[in-house]
Amino acid sequence: MLTQVAPRVVEERQTRPSAPVFALEGVQVLYAGVPAVAGVSFELYENEITAFIGPSGCGKSTLIRCLNRMNDLIASASVTGRVLYRGVDLYGDDVDPVQVRKRIGMVFQKPNPFPKSIYDNVAFGPRVLGAAKDSLDEIVERSLVKAALWDEVKDRLRSNAFGMSGGQQQRLCIARALAIEPDVILMDEPASALDPISTAAIEDLMLELVEDYSIVIVTHNMQQAARVSNRTAFFDVDLDGGRRVGRLVEYAPTETIFTNPSDQRTREYVTGKFG
Amino acid sequence: MATAAAILGVPRRRRGEQAIKGLLLLAALLSVLTTAGIVVALVEETVSFFGEVALTDFVTGTDWSPLFAEPSFGVLPLVTGTLLVSAIALAVATPIGLGAAVYLAEYASPRVRRAVKPVLELLAGVPTIVFGYFALLFFTPEVLEPLFGEPLQGFNALSAGVVMGFMIVPTIASVSEDAMSAVPAALREGAFGLGATKLQVATRVVFPAALSGVVASFVLGASRAIGETMIVLIAAGLQPNFTADPRKSVETMTTFVAATAKGDAAVGSVAYEAIFAVGTVLFVLTLLMNLLSIRFVRRYRQVYE
Amino acid sequence: MRAPRTDRFRAGIFHGLLLSCIVISAAMLVTLLLDITLDGAGSLSFDFLTNSSSFKPELAGIWPALMGTLWLMAIVTLFVVPVGVAAAVHLEEYADPTRWWNRVVEVNIQNLAAVPSIVYGILGLAFIVRGPLSLGPVVLAGALTLGLLVLPVVIIAAREAIRAVPPSIREASLALGATQWQTIYKQVLPAAIPGIATGVILALSRAIGETAPLIVIGAASFVAFAPSSPNDVFTAVPIQMFEWISRPQEEFHQLAAAGILVLMAVLLAMNSVAIWLRNRYERKW
Numbered sequence: 009m010l011t012q013v014a015p016r017v018v019e020e021r022q023t024r025p026s027a028p029v030f031a032l033e034g035v036q037v038l039y040a041g042v043p044a045v046a047g048v049s050f051e052l053y054e055n056e057i058t059a060f061i062g063p064s065g066c067g068k069s070t071l072i073r074c075l076n077r078m079n080d081l082i083a084s085a086s087v088t089g090r091v092l093y094r095g096v097d098l099y100g101d102d103v104d105p106v107q108v109r110k111r112i113g114m115v116f117q118k119p120n121p122f123p124k125s126i127y128d129n130v131a132f133g134p135r136v137l138g139a140a141k142d143s144l145d146e147i148v149e150r151s152l153v154k155a156a157l158w159d160e161v162k163d164r165l166r167s168n169a170f171g172m173s174g175g176q177q178q179r180l181c182i183a184r185a186l187a188i189e190p191d192v193i194l195m196d197e198p199a200s201a202l203d204p205i206s207t208a209a210i211e212d213l214m215l216e217l218v219e220d221y222s223i224v225i226v227t228h229n230m231q232q233a234a235r236v237s238n239r240t241a242f243f244d245v246d247l248d249g250g251r252r253v254g255r256l257v258e259y260a261p262t263e264t265i266f267t268n269p270s271d272q273r274t275r276e277y278v279t280g281k282f283g
Numbered sequence: 284m285a286t287a288a289a290i291l292g293v294p295r296r297r298r299g300e301q302a303i304k305g306l307l308l309l310a311a312l313l314s315v316l317t318t319a320g321i322v323v324a325l326v327e328e329t330v331s332f333f334g335e336v337a338l339t340d341f342v343t344g345t346d347w348s349p350l351f352a353e354p355s356f357g358v359l360p361l362v363t364g365t366l367l368v369s370a371i372a373l374a375v376a377t378p379i380g381l382g383a384a385v386y387l388a389e390y391a392s393p394r395v396r397r398a399v400k401p402v403l404e405l406l407a408g409v410p411t412i413v414f415g416y417f418a419l420l421f422f423t424p425e426v427l428e429p430l431f432g433e434p435l436q437g438f439n440a441l442s443a444g445v446v447m448g449f450m451i452v453p454t455i456a457s458v459s460e461d462a463m464s465a466v467p468a469a470l471r472e473g474a475f476g477l478g479a480t481k482l483q484v485a486t487r488v489v490f491p492a493a494l495s496g497v498v499a500s501f502v503l504g505a506s507r508a509i510g511e512t513m514i515v516l517i518a519a520g521l522q523p524n525f526t527a528d529p530r531k532s533v534e535t536m537t538t539f540v541a542a543t544a545k546g547d548a549a550v551g552s553v554a555y556e557a558i559f560a561v562g563t564v565l566f567v568l569t570l571l572m573n574l575l576s577i578r579f580v581r582r583y584r585q586v587y588e
Numbered sequence: 589m590r591a592p593r594t595d596r597f598r599a600g601i602f603h604g605l606l607l608s609c610i611v612i613s614a615a616m617l618v619t620l621l622l623d624i625t626l627d628g629a630g631s632l633s634f635d636f637l638t639n640s641s642s643f644k645p646e647l648a649g650i651w652p653a654l655m656g657t658l659w660l661m662a663i664v665t666l667f668v669v670p671v672g673v674a675a676a677v678h679l680e681e682y683a684d685p686t687r688w689w690n691r692v693v694e695v696n697i698q699n700l701a702a703v704p705s706i707v708y709g710i711l712g713l714a715f716i717v718r719g720p721l722s723l724g725p726v727v728l729a730g731a732l733t734l735g736l737l738v739l740p741v742v743i744i745a746a747r748e749a750i751r752a753v754p755p756s757i758r759e760a761s762l763a764l765g766a767t768q769w770q771t772i773y774k775q776v777l778p779a780a781i782p783g784i785a786t787g788v789i790l791a792l793s794r795a796i797g798e799t800a801p802l803i804v805i806g807a808a809s810f811v812a813f814a815p816s817s818p819n820d821v822f823t824a825v826p827i828q829m830f831e832w833i834s835r836p837q838e839e840f841h842q843l844a845a846a847g848i849l850v851l852m853a854v855l856l857a858m859n860s861v862a863i864w865l866r867n868r869y870e871r872k873w
Contacts, residue, residue: 078763083684096290103287104294110765111291120756123779133764136774138295181760188764300769304682310674311683314696314743317736321707324714382609390606402614408855409617410797412826413624413848416833420841421623449616480595482602503702510704512800517833537706537800544713544804562710566703573702 027054029192029222030075035089037070037079045070045254048089050241057214057223059233059262062243063282067254068226071243072194074098075224076112077105093192110137113185117197119177121169121184126152126161129169129180133188147187155183156213175206182213193217195225199232211236230278233262240265242274325566328559335553341560347523347534349543349554356557358564360523364440364533368515369508371444371529372451376504379448380455381497387456388463389485407453415517418446423518434530438520441529447514451504458503462496462583463489499579506572510565512537536561624852628845636846640812641828645839650847653828655814656727656807657796660824663731664738664795669788671735672742673777676784679743680750681772701740708737709804717805725806728818733801738791745787749780782869789862793855799826825851 028051035048045067052058060068070079077098079085091098098108122129130148139147148165152158157179161172169180178198185193195214199207214223214236227233233240241259245252258265258274269275276282333341336356344357383403387396423442427435435441466489474488490497520532521542534542540558549555639649675697683690712733716723723729753776761771777784802824809831811823825847832844 076763078759081759081762094290096287100287103291106765106767107287107291107294109763114763116756116759116763118756120754120760122757122760122775132761132774133766136764136766136770184760184764297767297769300767303769304678307674307678307682310671311678311690311693313671313675314693314700314740317700317711317739318696320715321703321711324711324719328714379609379612382606383613386606386610390603399610399614402610402617406613406617408793408859409620410799410826410851410855412797412799412829412833413620413852416829416841416844416848417620417623419833420627421619449613452613480599482599485602506702510706512704512706513830516800517830537704540706540710541800541803544709544806550718559710559714562707566707569702569704569707570699573699577698 029054031092033090035091037074038086040084043253048256050259052224054222055218056238057218057236059237059240060226061230061233061240066243066245068243069196072196072224072226075194076114077108080105110188111190112192113190114194115181115185115198118201119174119181121177121180125166126169127165130183130187133184137188151183151187154186155179157183175202175209178202192222197226234266237262244273325559325563328556329563332556332560345525349557360525361534361536361539363525365509365535367440367527367529367533368444368535369505371441372447372508373505375445375448376451376455380452381459383456384459384463385485387460389489403453403456411513414446414450415514418442418514418518422446431530436532438532439530440519440533443515443519447508447511451507454507455500455504458500459497462493466492495579496583499576502572502576506569510569512541516541536565624845624848627842628849631842631846641810645843648843650828652811652814653823653825656822656824659727659815660731660734661792661796664735667735668739668742668791672739673746673784675743676746676750677772680747697740697743705737705798706800706804708733709801712801712805725821726819727815727822729805730802730807733805734795734798737801738795741791742787746784749783750776753779782865786862786866789858793858797826799830802827
């Protein structure tokens with residue numbers, strides 16, 4: 009049985025032809041010379057939520073970390089092909105990864121607030137980017153409001169972030185990312201460590217944020233992808249001459265992927281036959 | 284094609300960060316500089332020393348009297364002095380340290396461990412001059428003199444050796460205990476499951492499995508004993524007797540260096556250079572022992588981690 | 589099914605022997621502390637703390653030695669904290685562990701941690717007191733020598749503290765557009781401060797009791813005044829006590845015991861602070 013896509017969501021979402029924010033051309037990621045993900049070419053669009061789904065090991069996390077040069081942190085990783093962000097190859101010689109991350113923010117699977125106060129967590133990004141001291145209060149409030157966390161914490165901004173629940177911490181991480189006013193927000197399995205209620209809160213948040221930001225999420229939860237995303241990219245592992253390489257199998261509007269996929273493997277994955 | 288600058292903004296100048304990276308590297312290189320400094324300091328004067336003293340005289344001579352009008356530089360008394368005191372220390376420290384280690388690793392309840400570990404840590408934190416005081420002014424008069432009577436000199440190797448042994452107990456105990464605790468529980472449980480007693484498990488299963496760590500602790504303890512100065516300086520006197528009799532006073536390599544550096548040897552004299560020659564022997568010896576113990580530690584860590 | 593009597597007997601003996609090892613060690617420690625307290629408590633007095641050294645035991649005190657030790661510890665701290673933390677940051681955050689020169693640095697630090705303290709004295713004598721720096725037997729020379737001696741302790745402790753900060757914190761910081769140095773300076777180091785402080789206290793505990801290197805570099809035994817600059821000749825508490833122990837008169841031995849009590853009290857205070865720091869700020873990530 010193919011996953012039901014809630015009718016309300018189908019109505020609201022239109023596949024608007026908007027500008028491509030990312031254009032990947034023949035992107036390949038290698039670890040110590042061994043390809044982990046290969047031959048990926050597709051475009052991601054503005055003000056849309058694009059979901060990367062697929063079985064474990066298919067490279068979806070690896071790929072999303074290319075979009076903000078976080079793969080640089082892994083010494084043995086190398087990227088070939090072109091990752092174009094609004095026309096600029098992020099892996100070009102003249103590109104500074106620090107600049108990239110100011111425009112393309114990231115939220116991680118396990119909430120990772122700094123061991124500081126809620127205020128200092130959200131203010132960290134603006135501070136290191138040189139924001140004026142008297143603008144911080146306003147930035148912090150604005151970001152916490154956008155992350156649907158302000159009401160819950162406005163009276164205890166100076167308390168330690170570790171005192172919050174998992175769901176609140178993740179929303180704090182989102183607020184933190186929003187504070188630097190990025191263009192794109194990448195989310196690597198943002199709700200997989202959270203309980204169902206917090207997950208629902210995060211998903212609602214995503215649907216609000218997409219009006220102002222472009223969002224890419226990696227999720228192993230197909231229903232989540234069906235619930236929130238405009239477009240879905242399905243990845244799978246190819247056994248390429250004995251080696252496991254992740255490849256993009258199908259990329260289409262979410263409704264298509266879940267109700268009428270073209271590729272047999274996509275059909276099998278979304279109907280739960282494997283993965 | 285859009286330019287990186289237009290889309291991503293111009294990166295802020297961060298030349299300061301490059302300078303910081305350089306400073307950090309320099310700080311790390313200081314360690315290499317220190318070792319180089321030690322080597323250069325030692326080698327330079329040692330070479331001068333052997334310009335005036337024949338190597339064979341040094342290595343095989345049994346008369347060490349560098350400050351006499353007709354000096355003699357046979358280093359053997361210093362070596363035997365060092366070995367005598369160290370051997371006594373290890374004879375004391377090894378059984379006590381190993382016993383404590385086995386007890387802590389295999390027998391002690393968590394509550395007992397919490398009470399005992401501070402004792403060992405305290406022992407490890409006592410400055411060696413305090414041990415020296417204890418050896419000279421308590422151990423010799425109150426313990427050794429009643430036992431040995433007349434033949435015992437006020438300054439003697441035995442007192443320094445025994446007290447030094449207690450100083451080394453924490454070293455042997457902690458490294459051995461670390462090695463024994465690293466032995467997986469599965470090994471013990473297997474033996475218990477076969478009906479072995481605690482004694483048998485401790486001696487036949489855990490101890491052999493932790494052997495390389497135990498050896499490492501011994502070598503480390505020996506290295507500390509050889510390099511120790513104050514206990515011997517205070518309690519063993521400064522007579523370079525070429526002897527194996529622990530009741531006599533001895534001079535070790537370390538106490539010779541300390542006493543001569545403090546004393547009247549003129550800079551540039553052979554006696555002054557002797558400081559560095561003996562220092563070289565000390566440095567090389569302890570270096571080799573430390574490298575050896577690191578090897579052994581690596582071996583037991585590798586097996587279980 | 590109880591074990592046969594001989595087995596239980598043997599097990600009991602073995603257990604007893606092991607326990608006795610602990611008991612002997614504890615007894616030795618207690619004896620040592622008792623002996624020194626009995627010998628020295630009588631000489632402890634305000635005058636003892638504030639008087640200078642003297643040939644008459646009734647008039648002798650440890651003030652210059654105490655001040656010398658304080659000066660030494662202050663300069664040692666100023667030296668080892670920046671250098672030790674900097675070296676640790678380099679090794680943990682910037683250095684590529686596969687490069688041979690970084691491995692050389694690591695091996696060096698391990699070796700230096702185990703070199704006998706008197707060899708550091710020789711190094712100090714050759715390079716700091718004489719040789720290239722030629723500072724003479726002054727406080728600065730003593731502090732630098734002791735600093736080099738305990739630097740490996742600080743580096744090793746700082747590295748562990750830095751390593752304990754989880755990578756997720758660094759990732760979060762970098763993902764916000766911070767540079768590597770900003771991440772280290774604003775996130776990693778602040779989180780590592782308790783561990784670093786504990787390491788520094790341990791290093792100072794070691795340095796405060798060291799006698800042999802100071803003897804070799806020429807710390808004075810008869811100094812009437814406390815140092816007033818890093819360029820003054822100096823004495824230190826362990827040196828003063830060594831001097832008193834070396835005298836034949838028993839009154840001076842008692843003074844040495846009193847000095848030891850002061851030294852041990854300081855050490856106890858320092859280690860208590862270290863333990864308190866560790867307990868209060870140890871973070872469960």
